[in-house]
Amino acid sequence: MSMTISDNKRKLDSKFFSLLVGCVSIVMMFTAYTSAYIVRQAGGNWLEFDLPKEFTFSTVIIVLSSVALQFSYGFFKSGKALLYRGFLVLAFILGLYFLIMQYQGWLALNVAGITLDGNPSGSFIFVISGVHAAHILGGIACLIVALIHAFSLDYFISEKRTNRFKMVLTYWHFVGLIWIYLFIFFNVQR
Numbered sequence: 001m002s003m004t005i006s007d008n009k010r011k012l013d014s015k016f017f018s019l020l021v022g023c024v025s026i027v028m029m030f031t032a033y034t035s036a037y038i039v040r041q042a043g044g045n046w047l048e049f050d051l052p053k054e055f056t057f058s059t060v061i062i063v064l065s066s067v068a069l070q071f072s073y074g075f076f077k078s079g080k081a082l083l084y085r086g087f088l089v090l091a092f093i094l095g096l097y098f099l100i101m102q103y104q105g106w107l108a109l110n111v112a113g114i115t116l117d118g119n120p121s122g123s124f125i126f127v128i129s130g131v132h133a134a135h136i137l138g139g140i141a142c143l144i145v146a147l148i149h150a151f152s153l154d155y156f157i158s159e160k161r162t163n164r165f166k167m168v169l170t171y172w173h174f175v176g177l178i179w180i181y182l183f184i185f186f187n188v189q190r
Helices: 007-042 053-077 081-111 120-152 159-188
Strands: none
Touching: 007 120, 007 159, 053 081, 053 120, 053 159, 081 120, 081 159, 120 159
């Protein structure tokens, strides 16, 4: 007995599988960064400092952005086009605001004398949060594509559009969870 899967279905499944493989590799990368942080911290010459409040605000913002995108997805699936588009725009704006708050956090670190080329503790914060910001930029690019689709295509629900939106949603939740992990890690490891 053989099962056949349509080519279109196989493509969508392989794309989602590729996304998951990419997410696993990103988890491994941030695990390596945080492991290196712990090892270097144990080596001494480690400056203790509090994270700027901007990092706390950015954490709240990325959670709100993720919630907005989840609502957008729900409204998309339930046929409420106006709410779907509105919450998609909100998720995008909050995503940009997250990056702005991260940048403000880096500026606050600099004002406090914590620089990229200074003490290793500050260097790790800049590098790890900067690499995360690069992944957020990838998510912003996905949101831009989703916005283009939302506002340039006639609204209709199809398996292809639903799966595409699910991939954007999965990646956005993923990078949000990575930031929450990093934020908790930075605060626990002080």
